[in-house]
Amino acid sequence: MSNFSSAFSSTLGRKLVMCLTGLFLCSFLIVHLAGNFQLFKNDDGLAFNQYAHFMTHFTPIKVVSYLLYSSIIIHTIWAIVITLMNRKARPISYAIKPKDGSIWSSRNMGILGTILFVFIVVHMANFWYKYHSGETPYIEYRTDINSGATMSKSINESEFTEYVSFVDNGVQVTKSEDLYKEVSNAFQQWWLVIFYVLAMAALAFHLVHGFQSAFQTLGWNHHKYRPLIKFIGLWVFSIGIPLGFAAMPIYLFLFK
Amino acid sequence: MRRERLELAKSQISNLTSQIKIRMSGNMNLTLKVWRQKNSSTSGKFVTYKAPGISPDMSFLEMLDVVNEDLVKKSEDPIQFDHDCREGICGMCSLVINGEPHGPKRATTTCQLHMRSFKDGDTIVIEPWRAAAFPVVKDLAVDRSAFDRIQQAGGYVSIGTGGVPDANEIAIPKVIADEAFNSATCIGCGACVAACKNASAMLFVSAKISQYAMLPQGQPERYARAEAMVLQMDDEGFGSCTNTYACEAQCPKEIKVTNIARMNREFFNAEFIKG
CATH class of the missing domain: 3.10.20.30 (Beta-grasp domain)
Incomplete structure (x- = not known):
């Protein structure tokens, strides 16, 4: 009686796509934030560069990253499609803007989403593209295994063939792309720091509505669990995560 | 003391009468x-x-x-x-x-x-x-027959329900009966559509789906109903739900958006699991 194409082309099905891609992007934020905390380590970026290498070369993560890229694209395109169809549902608007007690962010997800999309493009051009196109500088770390003291020096392209990490005479030698330097250099520009902080504010407002709204769309609105979902949506996703991300450019700007 | 209270009462009465006079x-x-x-x-x-x-x-x-x-x-x-x-x-x-x-x-x-x-x-x-x-x-009157067509698509039961049953005759917990009744208080006025920034009819449709989904009499067509009513709603050209909950705030019968969550469950069940 039913089939997938009719289910997904219905208004509820389209919202389900928004909800599932949105929740997937939320789960990515946790991983991304946890990984990026390596930026706060005072080790010339050793941990961060190792993490960056792992994220770009471990096959299961690569598969998930393609899912992630497609989620961003689908979430964006579906949002535009749904918005256009919703506009068609009310061809003549009210002379007086309705007062309805809804929260601002719930009515302006499109504007917030547009800011976030621009941010993602800039963010990926800044770091993802440079890393993948081999424009990042290179670095060599020498860690004394006994004392744990780490020395690092920049190396040029001719000294770097690929990411290596080996033990040589009691010294752990790691040669890596230096994404950490790329990141800390980028955030010496005050305007980029401000742009990132503003984008995280947009993320906060996007998620204060988006997270709890996704569970409503899934049909998970239960008086027992609703307060928990609202709590997580507010404190974890719209306060904790954007604050954590915003702290990174500010920290690098002030202390590096 | 007594005199003071009498004075107070007098002044209150004169206040009220003057208010009534102003109102009249x-x-x-x-x-x-x-x-x-x-x-x-x-x-x-x-x-x-x-x-x-x-x-x-x-x-x-x-x-x-x-x-x-x-x-x-x-x-x-x-x-x-x-x-x-x-x-x-x-x-x-x-x-x-x-x-x-x-x-x-x-x-x-x-x-x-x-x-x-x-x-x-x-x-x-x-x-x-x-x-x-x-x-x-014309002027302020709008054609709400789209709601009638949504109801015709699935807002009914096909079994004989008999006469009005005595109290507590139906095998159903009171809390669920109350919930179904709350959903059934929707008068289909369309204020939810009018309030919604997307002109979405989901509060109405979800109330109508819910009132049957929760009662034993509504079970035979439960999933077919959810599917038919949602697809009819889409055909009529209503927008989709953005969960602003403006509908709930403006509903004269205070229908809750938990109905919309229930409709989503019923519809996804119909499409992906039971259908």
Whole structure:
């Protein structure tokens, strides 16, 4: 009686796509934030560069990253499609803007989403593209295994063939792309720091509505669990995560 | 002590009488900006009318009756608006009043809205429900037969339910029976569509799906109903839900958005699991 194409082309099905891609992007934020905390380590970026290498070369993560890229694209395109169809549902608007007690962010997800999309493009051009196109500088770390003291020096392209990490005479030698330097250099520009902080504010407002709204769309609105979902949506996703991300450019700007 | 209390009581009484006097004599002079539109194929515009001497005890519709009487006396075309029971239970009256479906009072239909909710000298802007699926018939009256077609698609049960059962006769917990009853209090007025920024009908459709999904009599067609009613809703050209919950805030019967979550569950079950 039913089939997938009719289910997904219905208004509820389209919202389900928004909800599932949105929740997937939320789960990515946790991983991304946890990984990026390596930026706060005072080790010339050793941990961060190792993490960056792992994220770009471990096959299961690569598969998930393609899912992630497609989620961003689908979430964006579906949002535009749904918005256009919703506009068609009310061809003549009210002379007086309705007062309805809804929260601002719930009515302006499109504007917030547009800011976030621009941010993602800039963010990926800044770091993802440079890393993948081999424009990042290179670095060599020498860690004394006994004392744990780490020395690092920049190396040029001719000294770097690929990411290596080996033990040589009691010294752990790691040669890596230096994404950490790329990141800390980028955030010496005050305007980029401000742009990132503003984008995280947009993320906060996007998620204060988006997270709890996704569970409503899934049909998970239960008086027992609703307060928990609202709590997580507010404190974890719209306060904790954007604050954590915003702290990174500010920290690098002030202390590096 | 006694004297003081007597004085206090006297002053309270005189206060009240003066308030009542003000209310009785304090008829209001209002300015109305009313949407006038000949029919669905012409475009409409706002026309300004004076409404002098309006009693605060009139209902909003009675106020419009007074204005219309005046228009008829002047051989002008009266303002068309929908109404029927004027008791807040039929779902016929509509009107977006100063940007709010059914006006500024919560849980109140336009017919139960009284003019004491307004002040002397106010300008009141009156618009029809605005949605592609609710074309204007004339002025403030819109065609809500889209709701009827959604109901016809699945808002019924095919089994014989017999006469009215005695209390506690149906094998169903009271909390669920109450929940189903709350959903069934939807009068289908369309305020949810009018309030929604996307002109979505999901609060109405979800209430109608819910009232059957929770009761034993509704089980045979449970999933077919959810699918049929949602697809009919889409065919009618209503928008989709953005979970702003404006509908819940403006519903005169206080239908909850938990119904929408239930509709989503019923529909996804129908499409992906049970269908």
